[in-house]
Amino acid sequence: MYRNLSIKQKQIVWAWAFLALPVLFYGVIRFYPTGNAILISFQDWNLLGERNWSGLENYIKLWNDPVFWKVFKNTFLYLLLGTPISLVISFVIAYHLDQLRFMHGFLRMLYFLPFMTSAVAMAWVWRWFYQPVPIGLFNNFLASLGIPQIEFLNSTTNALPSVLAPAVWAGLGFQVIIFMAGLRAIPRSYYEAARIDGVSTWTVLSEITLPLLKPTIVFIVVFSSIGFLRIFDHVFNMTTNNPGGPLNATKPLVLMIYDTAFTGYDMGYAAAQTVVLFVILLVVSLIQLRILRDR
Amino acid sequence: MTSVKGWALGAATGIAAMLGSAAHAVEIEYWQYFFDARVSAMEQLIENFEAANPDITVKMTHFPYADYRTKVAAAIPAGEGPDVVQLFYGWLNDYVEADLIQPLPTDAFPVDRIETEFFPMVGAMRRGDAYMALPTAVRSLALFYNTRLFDDAGIESPPATLDELVEVAKKLTQVDGAGNITQVGITTGMTAQDHHWFREVLIRQFGGEPYTDGYKTVNYNTDAGMKALEFYAGLEKTHNVTASGFMDEPQAAFKAGRAGMHIDGSFRIGSLNKTRGLKWGVAELPAGPDGTKSNYSSYWVNAITTKAEGEKYDAAVKFMEYVTSDEAMQIWLDVVGELPAKPSVGMTEANANDEVFGPFIRGLEYANTTVFANESGQRQILVDMVARTDIEGQPLAESLAVAAEAEQKLLDEYYAE
Numbered sequence: 104m105y106r107n108l109s110i111k112q113k114q115i116v117w118a119w120a121f122l123a124l125p126v127l128f129y130g131v132i133r134f135y136p137t138g139n140a141i142l143i144s145f146q147d148w149n150l151l152g153e154r155n156w157s158g159l160e161n162y163i164k165l166w167n168d169p170v171f172w173k174v175f176k177n178t179f180l181y182l183l184l185g186t187p188i189s190l191v192i193s194f195v196i197a198y199h200l201d202q203l204r205f206m207h208g209f210l211r212m213l214y215f216l217p218f219m220t221s222a223v224a225m226a227w228v229w230r231w232f233y234q235p236v237p238i239g240l241f242n243n244f245l246a247s248l249g250i251p252q253i254e255f256l257n258s259t260t261n262a263l264p265s266v267l268a269p270a271v272w273a274g275l276g277f278q279v280i281i282f283m284a285g286l287r288a289i290p291r292s293y294y295e296a297a298r299i300d301g302v303s304t305w306t307v308l309s310e311i312t313l314p315l316l317k318p319t320i321v322f323i324v325v326f327s328s329i330g331f332l333r334i335f336d337h338v339f340n341m342t343t344n345n346p347g348g349p350l351n352a353t354k355p356l357v358l359m360i361y362d363t364a365f366t367g368y369d370m371g372y373a374a375a376q377t378v379v380l381f382v383i384l385l386v387v388s389l390i391q392l393r394i395l396r397d398r
Numbered sequence: 399m400t401s402v403k404g405w406a407l408g409a410a411t412g413i414a415a416m417l418g419s420a421a422h423a424v425e426i427e428y429w430q431y432f433f434d435a436r437v438s439a440m441e442q443l444i445e446n447f448e449a450a451n452p453d454i455t456v457k458m459t460h461f462p463y464a465d466y467r468t469k470v471a472a473a474i475p476a477g478e479g480p481d482v483v484q485l486f487y488g489w490l491n492d493y494v495e496a497d498l499i500q501p502l503p504t505d506a507f508p509v510d511r512i513e514t515e516f517f518p519m520v521g522a523m524r525r526g527d528a529y530m531a532l533p534t535a536v537r538s539l540a541l542f543y544n545t546r547l548f549d550d551a552g553i554e555s556p557p558a559t560l561d562e563l564v565e566v567a568k569k570l571t572q573v574d575g576a577g578n579i580t581q582v583g584i585t586t587g588m589t590a591q592d593h594h595w596f597r598e599v600l601i602r603q604f605g606g607e608p609y610t611d612g613y614k615t616v617n618y619n620t621d622a623g624m625k626a627l628e629f630y631a632g633l634e635k636t637h638n639v640t641a642s643g644f645m646d647e648p649q650a651a652f653k654a655g656r657a658g659m660h661i662d663g664s665f666r667i668g669s670l671n672k673t674r675g676l677k678w679g680v681a682e683l684p685a686g687p688d689g690t691k692s693n694y695s696s697y698w699v700n701a702i703t704t705k706a707e708g709e710k711y712d713a714a715v716k717f718m719e720y721v722t723s724d725e726a727m728q729i730w731l732d733v734v735g736e737l738p739a740k741p742s743v744g745m746t747e748a749n750a751n752d753e754v755f756g757p758f759i760r761g762l763e764y765a766n767t768t769v770f771a772n773e774s775g776q777r778q779i780l781v782d783m784v785a786r787t788d789i790e791g792q793p794l795a796e797s798l799a800v801a802a803e804a805e806q807k808l809l810d811e812y813y814a815e
Contacts, residue, residue: 151493152497234645235643237580238646246576246578259789345589348781350789362774367772367774
């Protein structure tokens with residue numbers, strides 16, 4: 104039977120034969136659970152008993168839940184603060200590091216190190232940095248100068264930026280490396296031509312470097328946006344006693360999902376939140392790809 | 399030919415004997431979550447039980463705490479898994495609803511006998527005319543104090559009343575030149591055990607009843623609740639003897655010797671024993687203004703699952719009888735350090751006057767057990783109640799009302815199903 108196929112058809116058969124494994128893998132490991140989660144979001148289930156059909160009840164509850172809107176806002180704050188800040192800082196570092204020859208490798212290692220460090224360990228160290236006197240590093244320093252203490256974590260306004268700072272710092276190394284790879288990929292000849300024409304540094308940056316870095320920037324923006332939208336480990340570890348607190352000031356959507364599912368055992372409601380997160384991630388990624396794509 | 403016959407006969411009798419003995423030995427499964435001391439205590443109990451009941455074997459399986467609930471939920475409806483299962487008392491409703499456990503037989507566990515033999519808070523495990531589950535061991539709260547700091551401040555004995563608590567705490571508090579607290583008189587933090595202290599102890603001591611209608615109706619937005627909150631918040635705001643979040647966690651401050659007093663559960667004893675250089679004592683929780691004593695008790699219980707039938711069921715009942723016996727409770731106290739659930743074991747001369755366990759065990763006589771719908775959710779409401787007054791400056795009465803309303807909503811949603 105195989106013999107009777109045309110070459111084109113044979114190619115298709117082979118292509119599918121090789122694709123069978125990843126297709127199966129994606130089907131079982133990705134798509135089946137995704138579909139299941141969407142199904143659960145229309146049900147009422149506490150992990151122990153029967154799953155009962157509840158229609159749109161979970162989504163209506165979500166719409167009327169003030170905590171959800173607070174968390175929704177927090178999630179976007181993480182995104183809107185985290186992505187631009189980390190993008191600018193990592194570009195500035197990469198741009199200057201690229202021109203530096205002295206101890207280049209060592210400095211690059213220093214920037215990359217936080218990315219390799221366990222997020223949990225780092226979050227705890229920062230958590231202790233932020234403590235009030237007598238154990239907090241920052242506040243001890245302030246107190247020794249006679250400046251009043253700053254409530255870093257026990258505050259509804261300071262807590263979110265305080266939690267975000269180590270998360271930005273941790274992701275920096277990766278973004279710096281990607282930026283440097285992007286910078287190296289720009290042909291030297293453009294810069295030489297610019298120098299011959301006697302163009303200012305600023306023009307070189309805005310007319311050559313940044314436009315040619317666009318694919319790199321798109322990648323980093325999409326990648327880090329998804330990361331900040333899914334932020335969890337830093338928040339959870341820095342606020343374990345009062346997860347996402349104080350008063351939900353630092354709670355991102357993923358933490359709310361975790362809480363609803365594994366301490367409240369309200370799986371249906373958690374699944375509804377997950378579906379919302381999925382939609383947000385999808386929309387944000389599509390918008391970014393559209394805005395930043397090459398015309 | 400005869401040798402073949404002989405071999406066949408021998409083999410046949412051998413197989414018959416094996417089948418016969420297999421039919422007699424019943425194997426039941428016991429599940430609990432993994433915690434080193436609990437597992438080794440249960441191993442001892444199983445060994446003793448099997449020695450007394452040679453025809454029953456018990457197979458223990460344990461899981462990390464994080465997976466426990468999921469595994470139980472998946473196994474029992476599928477006819478797999480445990481015949482006797484351990485669960486937190488707060489999960490009882492969920493397990494009963496999901497039809498995972500069955501009532502204990504009233505001939506082996508008559509209700510009136512349980513109610514005379516066990517400490518009163520075990521009553522939370524009763525559903526209708528039968529008990530669903532029973533604990534081997536229970537936990538309660540007490541006041542830990544740092545004896546070295548007490549000596550330095552010239553304090554002779556731990557406070558017996560709430561007023562004394564404030565006075566003692568004042569003497570223990572230390573402040574640096576800028577007014578920052580560097581040593582607290584007493585630790586506070588609703589995130590730790592204080593929400594239990596507030597609910598079941600302070601509110602009752604100020605003349606209230608935290609819940610009515612079998613813990614389905616919130617009842618602390620009252621004068622008593624207000625006085626309790628004023629006292630609690632006053633420790634930090636009026637008397638300046640504490641700072642919430644001091645040294646990150648209350649128990650950390652106490653372990654580091656930076657806190658004079660600390661309210662915590664009996665489960666903390668083990669880790670405090672391991673803290674080098676810390677000298678500490680334990681006292682009963684201070685009594686209220688009118689001398690009312692109260693305490694909070696929580697516990698893990700064992701129950702027979704719906705999977706156990708026939709002879710496994712009979713074996714499971716026998717096993718339940720053993721793990722709730724006086725002997726088992728004493729072993730559990732010695733190995734795990736958790737308190738006996740019966741006065742007959744707890745209130746013995748040796749146990750009730752034990753320097754460390756005594757205050758906890760005496761507390762059991764007047765302890766209450768909150769029937770939680772969602773413990774961490776209900777804790778969060780009290781955490782937020784204090785945070786609103788602390789961070790956002792909301793008046794106490796308003797914050798109390800908001801908390802009561804939020805908790806009532808949570809309870810209504812839970813019991814609506």
